[in-house]
Amino acid sequence: MTGPAAGEIALLRRLANLYHVQTSYVDALDGRVAAAPEALLAVLRALGAPVHGTRDVADGVRARLEELWRWRLEPVTVAWDGRLDGVELRLPAAEAPERFDVQLDFEDGAVRRHRIALREAVPAGRRRAGGEEFAALRLPLKERLPAGYHTLTIIAPGRQLGSLVVSAPRLAYAPEAGKRWGVFLPLYSLRSARSWGIGDLDDLRGLVAWAGRAGAHFVATLPLLASFLETPYEPSPYVPVSRLFWNEIFMSIPGRVTERRAGLKHDDAVLAAAVGEARRLNARATVPYREAMALKRRVLGKFTRRFSLQDPAYQAAALPAARPSTEDYARFRAAVERLGPSWRKWPHPQRTGSLTPSDYDPEAAAFFAEAQDAVRSQLLALARDAYRAGVRLYLDLPVGVHNDGYDAWRYRELFAEGLSMGAPPDPLAGEGQNWGFQPIRPEALRESGYAYARAYLQHHLEVAHMLRIDHAIGLERVFCIPEGGGGRDGVFVRQPSEEVYAILSLESHRHQAVIIGEDLGLVPPGLTKGMEEHGITGSYVQIFALTGDEARPVRPPKRRSVASWGTHDLPPFAAWWTDADLEGRVAMGLLDAGSAAAEAEARRALKGALAGHLRRRGLLDEDSAAAVFRGSLRLLAESDADWVQVNLEDTWGETRSQNVPGTTDAQHPNWRRRAAYALEEMEALPGPASAFATLRECRP
Numbered sequence: 001m002t003g004p005a006a007g008e009i010a011l012l013r014r015l016a017n018l019y020h021v022q023t024s025y026v027d028a029l030d031g032r033v034a035a036a037p038e039a040l041l042a043v044l045r046a047l048g049a050p051v052h053g054t055r056d057v058a059d060g061v062r063a064r065l066e067e068l069w070r071w072r073l074e075p076v077t078v079a080w081d082g083r084l085d086g087v088e089l090r091l092p093a094a095e096a097p098e099r100f101d102v103q104l105d106f107e108d109g110a111v112r113r114h115r116i117a118l119r120e121a122v123p124a125g126r127r128r129a130g131g132e133e134f135a136a137l138r139l140p141l142k143e144r145l146p147a148g149y150h151t152l153t154i155i156a157p158g159r160q161l162g163s164l165v166v167s168a169p170r171l172a173y174a175p176e177a178g179k180r181w182g183v184f185l186p187l188y189s190l191r192s193a194r195s196w197g198i199g200d201l202d203d204l205r206g207l208v209a210w211a212g213r214a215g216a217h218f219v220a221t222l223p224l225l226a227s228f229l230e231t232p233y234e235p236s237p238y239v240p241v242s243r244l245f246w247n248e249i250f251m252s253i254p255g256r257v258t259e260r261r262a263g264l265k266h267d268d269a270v271l272a273a274a275v276g277e278a279r280r281l282n283a284r285a286t287v288p289y290r291e292a293m294a295l296k297r298r299v300l301g302k303f304t305r306r307f308s309l310q311d312p313a314y315q316a317a318a319l320p321a322a323r324p325s326t327e328d329y330a331r332f333r334a335a336v337e338r339l340g341p342s343w344r345k346w347p348h349p350q351r352t353g354s355l356t357p358s359d360y361d362p363e364a365a366a367f368f369a370e371a372q373d374a375v376r377s378q379l380l381a382l383a384r385d386a387y388r389a390g391v392r393l394y395l396d397l398p399v400g401v402h403n404d405g406y407d408a409w410r411y412r413e414l415f416a417e418g419l420s421m422g423a424p425p426d427p428l429a430g431e432g433q434n435w436g437f438q439p440i441r442p443e444a445l446r447e448s449g450y451a452y453a454r455a456y457l458q459h460h461l462e463v464a465h466m467l468r469i470d471h472a473i474g475l476e477r478v479f480c481i482p483e484g485g486g487g488r489d490g491v492f493v494r495q496p497s498e499e500v501y502a503i504l505s506l507e508s509h510r511h512q513a514v515i516i517g518e519d520l521g522l523v524p525p526g527l528t529k530g531m532e533e534h535g536i537t538g539s540y541v542q543i544f545a546l547t548g549d550e551a552r553p554v555r556p557p558k559r560r561s562v563a564s565w566g567t568h569d570l571p572p573f574a575a576w577w578t579d580a581d582l583e584g585r586v587a588m589g590l591l592d593a594g595s596a597a598a599e600a601e602a603r604r605a606l607k608g609a610l611a612g613h614l615r616r617r618g619l620l621d622e623d624s625a626a627a628v629f630r631g632s633l634r635l636l637a638e639s640d641a642d643w644v645q646v647n648l649e650d651t652w653g654e655t656r657s658q659n660v661p662g663t664t665d666a667q668h669p670n671w672r673r674r675a676a677y678a679l680e681e682m683e684a685l686p687g688p689a690s691a692f693a694t695l696r697e698c699r700p
Contacts, residue, residue, distance in 0.1 A: 197281030432487015
């Protein structure tokens with residue numbers, strides 16, 4: 001069997017370009033990797049191109065050109081700093097009317113109208129396709145718009161085209177200049193005497209209070225979004241059911257009982273018995289997600305059992321802070337329990353978004369609705385009180401969602417069937433990564449006016465004054481892997497980055513929130529440039545900045561960055577310094593002894609250069625992990641970085657990782673490991689106290 005002819009390959013590349021699909025990329029070793037024709041075809045099909053094989057490509061090119069040029073107004077228009085100087089319209093040259101009516105509908109209800117004669121339009125290009133001549137015209141406008149989301153409509157005889165106008169400051173929000181610091185700990189790993197088997201929002205409140213007393217400016221944690229914790233079961237905070245709803249497991253049951261005491265009957269004896277069970281769960285070596293969720297559900301269920309989502313009294317008494325979509329989410333979660341764990345296998349009406357009361361248990365739906373209101377109201381109160389005390393909540397926005405989750409069901413037209421997101425091979429993952437969840441189709445998101453993206457940003461920013469965008473490379477391009485493929489089979493799809501930056505900037509100003517991009521890994525030049533141009537704070541990880549060069553052993557962080565030693569996917573400092581992580585990877589079968597020895601040898605140069613630098617600075621008097629960590633932390637604290645983050649576990653010398661990428665539950669308890677100390681114990685430890693003193697001294 002012969003492959004595609006050269007002419008077919010050229011046409012395929014042209015079609016890929018029309019859909020913003022890269023036909024090659026530069027890898028981590030500066031080599032150029034060309035996309036296989038089969039991968040390009042699979043990605044193009046998933047993005048909506050009408051192609052099944054290379055023979056269809058010529059027709060696909062004609063259809064795409066027709067789509068892009070026949071009466072085309074871009075669905076989204078950006079007005080940086082409120083300046084809208086014109087819009088481009090594409091149309092058949094023979095159909096150009098004598099005039100265009102333009103209407104601007106503002107967010108506040110105001111309206112402005114313009115009439116533009118054809119002779120005033122500025123020619124912006126021509127294209128011939130399918131035997132027809134098309135023209136691009138720039139319609140002049142001199143508008144100064146308030147910040148916000150507005151609608152622009154162009155009206156011509158028999159035509160009406162609309163575009164969302166995002167009027168945004170060119171630079172994202174930034175607080176007054178200053179050097180700030182904060183602490184990090186996954187909420188699930190946090191525990192206290194009052195925990196119910198897992199860290200909850202009462203525990204987070206306690207951590208915020210302690211950090212605030214110590215002088216911290218922020219408290220960071222992993223994503224707090226809804227997860228499948230029964231059937232299906234996926235505790236990873238980076239594979240949420242939804243980016244629009246918080247995780248019910250983090251609600252404080254005692255707090256909810258207190259809130260609802262007037263509206264819901266409660267049983268002190270039942271609550272007391274539940275507290276006893278919670279204490280037993282707290283004694284488990286790892287976080288018992290299923291059992292903790294079952295306990296909270298059982299107790300809260302006793303207060304909601306007599307209600308249903310159809311009961312007006314319930315609506316009035318139990319959901320004062322809920323959003324309309326909460327009911328939809330609650331019904332979906334209940335339907336999963338009745339119809340099966342994968343909505344893709346449900347009957348057609350339910351699979352396509354229509355649920356009836358017979359599709360779910362009303363008690364289950366009532367629980368999810370009540371729990372959502374509980375966790376949201378508690379998180380809102382916590383964030384408000386923290387900010388008043390000078391402490392920002394620093395949350396994390398994952399790059400994707402569970403394929404069987406709520407978002408993929410309710411917004412299924414946005415997701416690219418047949419593709420998975422991932423990352424190409426790099427030094428840490430030689431075969432690349434396939435994350436398993438579907439990417440969003442950028443054109444579909446644009447056509448929807450970014451409604452989904454705006455909603456999940458607003459959901460986070462109503463509580464977070466700092467928000468980390470996981471895998472910020474996705475602002476510029478997304479690595480898409482065809483179904484059944486691996487990390488070497490992916491293709492990059494370029495994203496409408498200017499529009500995304502505009503929305504991020506607008507929302508950051510509206511919520512007075514700092515936006516941080518996780519710009520690690522194979523970073524394209526466009527990402528660095530875009531983040532700098534729009535004031536997006538970057539990420540600096542000290543372990544990646546070690547050079548082994550005695551003259552310059554550590555590359556310093558940029559000013560606009562959040563600087564830390566590592567991440568949740570990397571070994572803690574003490575594990576790295578003692579090579580305990582290498583021993584663990586050998587035990588898990590991830591490394592052989594020879595590879596581990598080679599990696600340890602390579603590290604030796606990094607460690608030696610770092611220790612020598614610290615000694616010359618007078619920051620090291622012994623080579624213990626604790627002493628080197630203290631010196632490294634001072635380097636961070638004294639740096640120009642606007643923000644410095646310390647992982648609390650590094651302050652007491654933890655050697656166990658929170659997550660080891662590429663492992664199964666049988667190999668490592670990812671996302672389930674508790675902190676070695678309870679919150680009450682942490683406050684008395686010398687390690688955190690010493691770290692806090694250093695940070696206060698350098699960043700008062």
